[in-house]
Every structure is written in C-alpha cells, then in structure tokens.
Amino acid sequence: QDAIDRKEKRNETFKTAVHGLETDTPALKTEELGRRAPQWVRDNLVTMCMRCKEPFNAITRRRHHCRACGYVVCARCSDYKAELQYDGNRPNRVCQECFIFLTGHTVLEDREGKHKGILEKGAAEVSSRSLLCSSLQLLDRNGKGGTRGWFVIPRDDPLVLYIYAAPQDVRAHTSIPLLGYQVRDMPQSESRHLFQLAQSRQVFTFVADTEELKRRWMKAMARSAAGITHPEEEEDAGPCDE
Numbered sequence: 001q002d003a004i005d006r007k008e009k010r011n012e013t014f015k016t017a018v019h020g021l022e023t024d025t026p027a028l029k030t031e032e033l034g035r036r037a038p039q040w041v042r043d044n045l046v047t048m049c050m051r052c053k054e055p056f057n058a059i060t061r062r063r064h065h066c067r068a069c070g071y072v073v074c075a076r077c078s079d080y081k082a083e084l085q086y087d088g089n090r091p092n093r094v095c096q097e098c099f100i101f102l103t104g105h106t107v108l109e110d111r112e113g114k115h116k117g118i119l120e121k122g123a124a125e126v127s128s129r130s131l132l133c134s135s136l137q138l139l140d141r142n143g144k145g146g147t148r149g150w151f152v153i154p155r156d157d158p159l160v161l162y163i164y165a166a167p168q169d170v171r172a173h174t175s176i177p178l179l180g181y182q183v184r185d186m187p188q189s190e191s192r193h194l195f196q197l198a199q200s201r202q203v204f205t206f207v208a209d210t211e212e213l214k215r216r217w218m219k220a221m222a223r224s225a226a227g228i229t230h231p232e233e234e235e236d237a238g239p240c241d242e
Helices: 002-017 096-103 109-115 123-127 211-225
Strands: 080-084 090-094 130-139 146-154 160-164 174-177 182-185 193-199 202-208
Touching (some): 080 096, 090 096, 123 146, 130 211, 146 202, 146 211, 193 211, 202 211
Antiparallel strands (some): 080 090, 146 160, 160 174
C-alpha cells in the first residue's frame, strides 16, 4: 500500500508538471517520461527556474533543460541523472521531480543538504560573522544603471562575494567567486565612488557610498582575490556598515 501511495503521489505531481505551458510546446504524458524525447521549452519563454521558481541570471543561475520533461531549470534543480529509454537507457541530466518519478528513489536528506549552501542562509546571519559587509551598487554593463544590494564576504567562505537584495533577506540571490580577479580603482565620477573587479572579459563595476568604504572593499576584495583567507588582526572595528 505504501508503494501504491508513493506511485499515486508521483502521478499527481506530474499531472501539473507535464500539463504543458500555454505555448505551442506539446506536453508529455506521464507514462511517456523517459520513453519519448520531450520538446524542450524555449529559453526565451521563461525567466525563472520552472521547479524552484528562482530567477535566472547570467552569473550563477543559468538555464538547463531536463532531458525527461523538457523543462527549463537551474543547475541546482537538475543535478540528477536517470536512465532514459529513448536514449538507449543512458544516464541523462534530469530535474529532481523526474529523477524521483523515473527511478522511484527518494532524495536523501544529505543530498538535499548538499544544495543548501550559504546562498540559503539569511543575510543577517552571514553578516554577523563577515569580513566585510555593506550596501553597494552593482552597475550594469553600460554603467548607467544598476542594482543596489547588500554585499557580504563571509568569514567561513572568504573567497566569495555574496549579494543579497536587502540586509534581512533569507537568502542571497547570487555570488561572485573572487579568486583570481583584479581590483581596479576608478576616478570619482559625479560624486560616485567607483571601483571594479576584472578577470579576462568579465568586469563588475561597483559604487560605494563613501571613499572610505570604497577603500575598505577594494582591500578586502584584493585579499580574497589573492587567496588570503585569514582575517587581519588589526581590524578592530565592526565589519559591517549599515
């Protein structure tokens, strides 16, 4: 009876999961999953993961397709492998829901825990034990607009910059690995205190509220970019600037 209940629950999940979008994309029937190649949902039809609903971005949350249902999903939601009959029973990348349905396996808690990294931790918690955190603005590529947020370099992950939309958010929306980047000073422009992170063709431009805060961020990022992980003993002031 327990096996029957689990089977029915998986079927109910897929009644909505493969019901199809309001597009010209035909939906797979539940019994066809893994047996017939899906028609992939086009990337330009979605702006967020079709499983966890988190928005895609060009830095850390990129688009992937589940090879079983054709949904557009993020890397975290598609970090599973299942044998697909239509591809000669070879393992293919699938979303978590398809993995459970096709294999009958449950996702173990320790595997789920693997995905619950620092991005899932609240800004207040991370900021309380950070090397540096404050409000900054990250400019877009043309330098005219940008996003203001709460930026944190945690003590327990000092080589990565985490970006929250606000100081009390329950999770970061993106991160930037700092190792190997160059920190560039930029001349003051229209009373804006600018500096950059650059690596190859990837450039991030930041705006700090004050020149002092800019210098602190440049120093902290330069240490992380060089792989220095221990905090400086002479820093006796609080790490965060409200």
